[in-house]
Amino acid sequence: MFFPGSRYEKQPTYPVQRADGSIVQAVRLPLPGPQLLRGFVRQTEPRRLDLIASRFLSNATAFWRLCDANGMVVPDALGARDLIGIPIDAPAGR
Numbered sequence: 001m002f003f004p005g006s007r008y009e010k011q012p013t014y015p016v017q018r019a020d021g022s023i024v025q026a027v028r029l030p031l032p033g034p035q036l037l038r039g040f041v042r043q044t045e046p047r048r049l050d051l052i053a054s055r056f057l058s059n060a061t062a063f064w065r066l067c068d069a070n071g072m073v074v075p076d077a078l079g080a081r082d083l084i085g086i087p088i089d090a091p092a093g094r
Helices: 049-057 060-069 075-079
Strands: 013-017 023-027 037-042 083-087
Touching: 049 060, 049 075, 049 083, 060 075, 060 083
Parallel strands: none
Antiparallel strands: 013 023, 037 083
């Protein structure tokens, strides 16, 4: 149901009844836990998180890992910050 590497890939589903009576499968939002940071990147102007993830995590679709590492659920809130923490499991030397 989700692409490989998605934060939702391993989340269990559960049934939810909609107002019209139909049943759909839902997934719980995986809340971020505390993470160690390799360091921070300073934004001099707002940049897209997928570009930052591509540069520092070598995967543009892993922008959600930046959100988790910074305790953010909403990507736009993180994109507006001056400093963005890079998770420690990111490749070094970038």
